[in-house]
Amino acid sequence: MAKLEDFRNPPPLTHLKRLTTREGLIQHADMDVPDPSHGYSLDDNARAIIATLWYYSTFQDPSVLRLLEIYFSYVKRVEKEGGSFHNFLSFTEQILDAEGSEDSIGRTIWALGEMAKTCPDEAMRKEAKAILEKASIHHHLDHPHIRTKAYILLGLLAADQREEAKRWADKLVEVYKKNVTSDWPWFENYLSYANATLPYALAEAGRILENQDYIDVSRESLTWLDSISRIDGKPAPIGQAGWYFKDGAKATYDQQPLDTSDMVLAFAALRQATGEKKYLDKSVEWMNWYYGNNSQSISVVCDSTNGIYDAVTPGGVNKNQGAESIVTYLLAFLSLGQYAKNV
Secondary structure, three states, X not given: OOOHHHHOOOOOOHHHHHOEOOOOEEEEXXXXXXXXXXXXXXXXXXXXXXXXXXXXXXXXXXXXXXXXXXXXXXXXXXXXXXXOEOOEEOOOOOEOOOOOOHHHHHHHHHHHHHHHHHOOOHHHHHHHHHHHHHOOOHHHHHOOOHHHHHXXXXXXXXXXXXXXXXXXXXXXXXXXXXXXXOOEOOOOOEEOOOOOXXXXXXXXXXXXXXXXXXXXXXXXXXXXXXXXXXXXXXXXXXXXXXXXXXOOOOOOOOEOHHHHHHHHHHHHXXXXXXXXXXXXXXXXXXXXXXXXXXXXXXXXXXXXXXXXXOEEEOOEEEOOOOHHHHHHHHHHHXXXXXXXXXX
């Protein structure tokens, strides 16, 4: 199993580059071969922006900026008048939707906030700030999709829009306190996908805005999520084949890399917010899900391609290696890489 110091060196970008064309990051792969029939998504390109920014920030490799430029160009291509975005483009660059999903827009705001803060290219940084300023996000504050709120909160925090960020963090805490019970300390009456995004965003808000209430909600909800996301003591994200509804049965499979990545990010953020080493240990433990510390005791990393399998299933792994799997893995790896440099 990996230790913190194993994240000192850059992760290979081989498969990320394999999925990248001049237009953006292709969504899906047939095994390890890019499948252009499904085209591109804003979700994947927005997350790839964050991954390449973090990669550059941690390892100072200027070659990654060409990838950043490609992914940012995708965002600009799907920007709509009025401050919203499309999500999907075909491989021939035909727009495939009227408007992107709430989460795709939220992830884009996060990516733009990260660019506004750390993009080393001044021209791209100014463009990102301009798009962020035009973005129409306020109706999402009262929208029922709370993961979207978490992504937007992360973007506002990254862009140092503290007063606005406080409104979004307060809304997440309000939702939590409205729904929390002694046996189900969570934001909703079910667990679905990207669950740890919620405590992750609040841990970041607590640290940056110096608000203990945000940290307390992050700590309480993440500790509970971790406790129920296990099989025989090993990390096991909530299964996507049915999810987990309060008073219902928990789906065991399929376990997806996205959910593991969010657990790594959330525990690493809670370590930053509290200074408690136990949360960094939890982050590394969850990272080891990729390397075999999972309910199937099987590596989710394809050694021959440096890609990430799309899921842990009852029979092993889903051998496809799509964009979401590799970019979320890279985010998890790079979040630990920031700590590993100082070990």
